[in-house]
Amino acid sequence: MMYKKQNLPELTLRGLVLGSILTIIFTASNVYLGLKVGLTFSSSIPAVVISMAV
Numbered sequence: 207m208m209y210k211k212q213n214l215p216e217l218t219l220r221g222l223v224l225g226s227i228l229t230i231i232f233t234a235s236n237v238y239l240g241l242k243v244g245l246t247f248s249s250s251i252p253a254v255v256i257s258m259a260v
């Protein structure tokens with residue numbers, strides 16, 4: 207079966223809010239760990255997993 211092509215928005219308010227919140231949380235935790243322990247991590251993979259789950 208062929209379906210009509212749907213025009214889905216690429217940028218939504220939900221995506222902007224979720225991205226902003228995750229950026230603030232992971233940046234703050236990365237800065238804290240970097241200054242306190244001297245260890246930083248790549249926060250892109252955990253952020254993607256959390257955003258896909260939401």
